[in-house]
Amino acid sequence: MSERSSVFDMIGPVMIGPSSSHTAGVVRIGRVARKILKSTPKKAIITFYNSFARTYEGHGSNRAILGGLLDFHTDDERIKDALILAEQAGLEYHFKSVGNASTLHPNTVKIEMTADDGTEATVVGESRGGGVIRMRSVNGFDTNFTASSHTLIVYANDQMGSIAFISDVLSHDDCNIATMTVSRKGKNDLACLVFEMDSGIKQITLAYISELNWVRNVLYIPDIDQ
Incomplete structure (x- = not known):
C-alpha cells in the first residue's frame, strides 16, 4: 500500500x-x-x-x-x-x-x-x-543573480576604474568571476556591482573592499544551499 x-x-x-x-x-x-x-x-x-x-x-x-x-x-x-x-x-x-x-x-x-x-x-x-x-x-537595482554561486554585491560611487579595481582585488583572493552585472542610478551616481564567483571570499578581503572610501555598502551571499 x-x-x-x-x-x-x-x-x-x-x-x-x-x-x-x-x-x-x-x-x-x-x-x-x-x-x-x-x-x-x-x-x-x-x-x-x-x-x-x-x-x-x-x-x-x-x-x-x-x-x-x-x-x-x-x-x-x-x-x-x-x-x-x-x-x-x-x-x-x-x-x-x-x-x-x-x-x-x-x-x-x-x-x-x-x-x-x-x-x-x-x-x-x-x-x-x-x-x-x-x-x-x-x-531597486537590477541584479539578476542565481544565488547558486558565491555572490558579492557592492554599492559604490559610479567612478572610472571601480569595476576593474574590485575585479583585481578578487583575483588576488583567487576568486574566479563567473558573471558580473552592473546597474546604476545615473552617470556619476550610485552604482550596484554584482559579482558571481566560483569560490568564496576571505573576510579580510570583504573588510578591505568595505573600507574603500568610494564604497557605500557591501553584501556577501555564499552559495545559498550551504
Missing part, C-alpha cells in the same frame, strides 16, 4: 509540492532576502505576482517564503509550520497578491523587509522551476 503524501513532501535535498517552483524556489528566495537584510526581518510585506498570486496559499508558497526568511533549508520539515513559527519568532508578516503584472515572470515575489534596528531592504525574486531562482533586483 502506498503512503499518502502532502504538498511538503521531499525528494532528496529539494522540497517539492505540486510544483518545486512554488516551494523549493520560494524557500531559496526567502533565504537570499534574509542574507541581504543580514538578519531575520521584524516586519515583511510579501507580494506574490501572476501565477503565484493565484496559487500561493494552495501550493504552500506562503509557508515556503516565511521558512526561507527564518533561514530554513528547502528540506526542513519545519516549513509546514512556518506561519506559526514566524509569529513565534516575532516576525510580523503581510501577504499581498497582484494577478496581472505583464512585465514580470509568472512566478515572481517581492519582499519588503525591516530589521529590528530599522534597516530596510527590498528584493524581487523569480522562481524559474526545479528550485532554480533568479534575484531580479535588490533595493
Whole structure:
C-alpha cells in the first residue's frame, strides 16, 4: 500500500509540492532576502505576482517564503509550520497578491523587509522551476543573480576604474568571476556591482573592499544551499 503524501513532501535535498517552483524556489528566495537584510526581518510585506498570486496559499508558497526568511533549508520539515513559527519568532508578516503584472515572470515575489534596528531592504525574486531562482533586483537595482554561486554585491560611487579595481582585488583572493552585472542610478551616481564567483571570499578581503572610501555598502551571499 502506498503512503499518502502532502504538498511538503521531499525528494532528496529539494522540497517539492505540486510544483518545486512554488516551494523549493520560494524557500531559496526567502533565504537570499534574509542574507541581504543580514538578519531575520521584524516586519515583511510579501507580494506574490501572476501565477503565484493565484496559487500561493494552495501550493504552500506562503509557508515556503516565511521558512526561507527564518533561514530554513528547502528540506526542513519545519516549513509546514512556518506561519506559526514566524509569529513565534516575532516576525510580523503581510501577504499581498497582484494577478496581472505583464512585465514580470509568472512566478515572481517581492519582499519588503525591516530589521529590528530599522534597516530596510527590498528584493524581487523569480522562481524559474526545479528550485532554480533568479534575484531580479535588490533595493531597486537590477541584479539578476542565481544565488547558486558565491555572490558579492557592492554599492559604490559610479567612478572610472571601480569595476576593474574590485575585479583585481578578487583575483588576488583567487576568486574566479563567473558573471558580473552592473546597474546604476545615473552617470556619476550610485552604482550596484554584482559579482558571481566560483569560490568564496576571505573576510579580510570583504573588510578591505568595505573600507574603500568610494564604497557605500557591501553584501556577501555564499552559495545559498550551504
